[in-house]
Amino acid sequence: MVRLVVACGGGIFTTTVVTDKIKEILRENKIQGTITPHKITEIAQITGEDLIVVTGKTSATNKAGIPVIVGMALFTGMGEEEFTEELLDRIREIERSR
Amino acid sequence: MGKLNTTSELMFLQVSEESKENLICKICSRAEEKGYVTSKFAEDLLSREAEFPTGLNTPVPIAIPHIGTNCNKSFFSFATLKKPIDFENMDGSEGMVPVRIVFLFGIVEPEEQVGVLTKISKLFQDKDFLEKIYESLNPNEALKIVKDILGGMVDID
Numbered sequence: 001m002v003r004l005v006v007a008c009g010g011g012i013f014t015t016t017v018v019t020d021k022i023k024e025i026l027r028e029n030k031i032q033g034t035i036t037p038h039k040i041t042e043i044a045q046i047t048g049e050d051l052i053v054v055t056g057k058t059s060a061t062n063k064a065g066i067p068v069i070v071g072m073a074l075f076t077g078m079g080e081e082e083f084t085e086e087l088l089d090r091i092r093e094i095e096r097s098r
Numbered sequence: 099m100g101k102l103n104t105t106s107e108l109m110f111l112q113v114s115e116e117s118k119e120n121l122i123c124k125i126c127s128r129a130e131e132k133g134y135v136t137s138k139f140a141e142d143l144l145s146r147e148a149e150f151p152t153g154l155n156t157p158v159p160i161a162i163p164h165i166g167t168n169c170n171k172s173f174f175s176f177a178t179l180k181k182p183i184d185f186e187n188m189d190g191s192e193g194m195v196p197v198r199i200v201f202l203f204g205i206v207e208p209e210e211q212v213g214v215l216t217k218i219s220k221l222f223q224d225k226d227f228l229e230k231i232y233e234s235l236n237p238n239e240a241l242k243i244v245k246d247i248l249g250g251m252v253d254i255d
Contacts, residue, residue, distance in 0.1 A: 009150025012166045014188075016208040017219045040150065056150050057190030072189045076154065077223045 002026075002033040002091050005052040006071070007040050014055040014075045021074045022053065025084055031091060043068060050094045053087070100210045101172075102203070104244065105132060105255040106237035108175030118183050118200075119144060122163060125175050125202050132173075132255065135204055139168040143202070153185030153195030157225035158232055161185040161197045169204035172211060174218070174252075176201045176240075178232050199232055214251040221247065 004022060008014040015037045026033045036049065043052060043060040052062060053071035062068060069090070073083035108128055115121040126140035143165050152162045159182070182196035201222075205211060221227045227247065234240040244252060 009146065012205045012208045013162065013164045013203065013215060013219075016205075016212055017216050020212050020216060056188055057186070059190075070189065075219055076156070077220060 002031060002051070002094055003049040004033055004035045005038050005046060005049045005066075006035055006055065007038045007043050007052055007058075008055045009040055009057075014072075018053065018055050018071055018074045022071075022087070025087065029088060031088075031095075033091070051090055100213060101251055101253045102205075102211065102214050102248075103134065103171050103173040103253045103255055104175060104241075106241040107132065108173070109234075109237040109240040109244075110175075110177035111234060111237065111240060112180050113177050114180045115177075116181065116183065118147070118161075118185060121177060121179075121183065121200060122147070122202065125177055125200075129173065129175060129202075129204065134169065134171045134173045136168040136170070139165070139204065142167050147185075151186030151188055153187045153197055154222060155187065155195055156222050156228065158199060158228035159195045159197050160199045160201060160222060160228065161195065162188075162201045162203065162222070164203035164205055166205050166208065169206050172204060172206045174201060174203045176231065178234075199228060214248065217248065217251060 006015050006019045019035050040058045044063050047064050052066055052068045055071050055075050073079040123140050129135045143163050146165050147163045154160050177200045179198050182198050184194035185197045187195050230243050
């Protein structure tokens with residue numbers, strides 16, 4: 001079970017669209033996971049998750065060492081395939097390291 | 099449920115506002131007149147835009163300011179600009195986006211609106227759609243373009 005976070009500025013537009021797309025990616029690839037929304041301002045403090053997908057402007061890193069990747073491609077559609085590949089690679093790596 | 103409200107009165111075409119603040123206030127005043135938002139909406143929106151910019155280098159450069167607070171009904175509006183106004187890029191990259199269309203949203207129940215928001219995010223990459231909107235000559239024409247594409251996902255007031 002992979003634990004993902006989607007973080008954006010306001011938690012409304014990009015979070016909604018990107019969360020939905022990630023749900024579909026997980027479903028299509030038969031991956032079990034949770035997706036929790038957070039604000040960008042909360043990134044540093046997040047714990048208990050495996051990967052943070054950020055959709056917006058930030059240089060925030062997470063104090064517990066959870067990797068942060070930029071998921072704008074899922075919102076804009078530009079580079080969506082490459083991002084999806086990267087996301088799946090990372091998820092598989094997380095599951096392997098368990 | 100699940101629809102965005104709009105009206106031809108929230109479609110501003112070829113406006114000459116030169117600052118994003120003036121432009122955003124202009125749109126928000128009209129939204130307030132229509133009862134969609136409270137008087138605090140504009141200020142909230144501008145604060146958010148300052149912290150989390152919404153410029154996008156789409157086929158016609160756009161900005162998509164949006165918030166959910168101080169909003170009574172989920173809605174969208176837009177303004178096409180005679181002269182581009184610079185917005186910072188949503189992804190934080192260097193350089194300004196010379197925006198020609200501003201799509202402004204109030205989104206109260208985002209989970210209920212996944213469908214229309216996803217569809218609209220795809221339209222942002224659609225050069226045809228963006229150019230049609232930019233070139234529309236009057237609000238009724240602009241409204242028709244929106245109705246044709248979004249159909250039952252919008253409630254026209």
